[in-house]
Amino acid sequence: MKKSTGILLAVCLHALFLQTASAQDRKTALVPLPSVNDFTRGDDGWALGLGLAVEYESAYEGSDEFGVEVDPAGAVQWRKGDDIFFFAGEALGWRGLRSDTWLFEAVVGFDEGRQESDSDDGRLDGLGDQDEGAEVALQVRRAFDADWRYWLDGRVVTEDNGNLGLLAVGRRFGDQIDGTGHEIAIAVVFQDSDLANKDFGIDAEQSAASGLNETELSGGFRSIGFNYNYRHYVNENWQLFGEAVYEGYSSDIQDSPITRNDYEAEVGVGFIYVF
Known part of the structure; x- marks a missing residue:
């Protein structure tokens, strides 16, 4: 989704709930980042x-078709000091804060894979369905200072069909310490050849079945991404959130017959009741 849409969304939400309680009255989150729910x-x-x-x-990934989807949001969490264990959707994980400026995270989750039916226009016919598989994500964030105004992020994701790496830099806005406010990040993403061909490659059998040209990709640079997060407490229990994501693909991926758009985009809004 384009940057202007994410910014407009945040402005509208902020104006709508301008009269709510100050977030500064709340207790300190593990880290004051809207992208890390606590x-x-x-x-x-x-x-x-x-x-x-x-x-x-x-x-x-690579589709020029867009759709609306409604999903559950939230998590079950257990905190002990500077460590939080959580279960969110199909992901089970841990995150921990060290020395006020280091945040570590480990998550075990699932990759839903891709189904031929994901394309209403039949663009994936003949490519076959991909099975859901387990994936492990390891992440390290390093803040420039204890208020987490600016931060660096490194992430590795490994699954049955390949590996992905990410390097990002981010900035949060506002003085809240409860994990609300605005945050932006810019990321560079890399992948190995196995993952590249899982998402965008076409082998001989798929080519014969789909009529698309056989395509084999090498590993390396995948994309440049932009992410925007917004989180706001309406009152003691109700929380609003919004997110906009844009990922612009490398030229190799753009050349794949699977890639109908040179980018992937998403925008979402939602609410959470905190018990």
Whole structure:
């Protein structure tokens, strides 16, 4: 989604709930970043947030078809000091803060794969369905100072069909310490040849079945991405959030017959009730 849409969305949400309680009255989140949800209110023990998200997104990676999807949002969390264990959707993970400026995270989740039916226009016919598979993500964020105004991010994702790496730089806006406000990030993404061909390659059998040219990709640079996050407490329990994501593909990926758009985009809004 284009930058202007994400910014306009955040401005509208902020104006709508301008009269709500100050976020500064709340307890400190593990890190004050809107992109890292924390429902614990700074306390040790169990926390729960449940809600819904409405997303307008690409039908599959490289698609020129877009659709609306409604998904559950929130997580079950357990906090002990500077460590949070969580279950969110199909992901189970841990994150921990060290020395006020280092955030580590490890997550085990699932890749839903791609189905021929993901394209209503039949663009994936003959390419076959991909099975859902497990993936492991390891992440390290380093803040330039304890208020997390600016930060660097490194991430590795490994799954059955390949590996992906990400390097990002981000900035948060506002003085909130409860994980609300605005945040932007710019990322460079790399992948190995196995993952590149899983998402955008076409082998001989798929070529014969689909009529698309056989395509084999090498690993390396995948894309440059932009991410915007917004989070806001309406009152003591209700939280609004928004996100916009844009990923511009490398020239090799753009040349794949699977790639109908030179980018992937998503914008979403939702609400969560924090118990």
